[in-house]
Amino acid sequence: MxxxxxxxxxxxxxxxxxxxxxxxxxxxxxxxxxxxxxxxxxxxxxxxxxxxxxxxxxPGALDPLVKEMIYIAVSATNGCSYCVHSHTAAARAKGMTPAQHAELLQVIAMASQTNALANALQVEVDERFKT
CATH class of the missing domain: 1.20.1290.10 (AhpD-like)
Known part of the structure; x- marks a missing residue:
């Protein structure tokens, strides 16, 4: 409500x-x-x-469809059902295919799992990754 x-x-x-x-x-x-x-x-x-x-x-350095897909990923991570639905509709309108959506969900799920593991293990960031 x-x-x-x-x-x-x-x-x-x-x-x-x-x-x-x-x-x-x-x-x-x-x-x-x-x-x-x-x-x-x-x-x-x-x-x-x-x-x-x-x-x-x-439109800018990132394609509008890519921006919508990023919005979906962040919204899923933040648990915003409204934004997931809204930006999935927008991404589909911008040409997101069912295959792209499936891959996006795989990436979201994988990132969520590996983020949780790295956080739980408190893995130190490799020096070469620091800028």
Missing amino acids: ATQTLLGDETAGPEARAVFDDIRLKRNTDYVNNFWRALAHDPALLKAIWERLQQAMA
């Missing part, structure tokens, strides 16, 4: 509605998802997160 109500266009304030409109415009959609609607209670935070997300996820 959500800890915050979701604000619709009719209940959100003008600052939040402006962000909703920008989301619709930039994503070429009429849909504003629940994450943004929950953040709309704090229009300044909503705007800041939307602006930072656009910057982080914009």
Whole structure:
């Protein structure tokens, strides 16, 4: 159960509605998802997160699909079901194949296991890995 109500266009304030409109415009959609609607209670935070997300996820040195796959991995590690679902949908829209998704899940699972083992064993970092 959500800890915050979701604000619709009719209940959100003008600052939040402006962000909703920008989301619709930039994503070429009429849909504003629940994450943004929950953040709309704090229009300044909503705007800041939307602006930072656009910057982080914009094409750059990393391909947009790679960025979505990284987002999935971090979200899975942090236990954010909402973000796993949202960014899996975004990755599929950007061309992620079922085979790529399967490999991604294998990497996430392997990294989680080896991270836990290295942490539990408190393995000292090799000098050559330090920069």
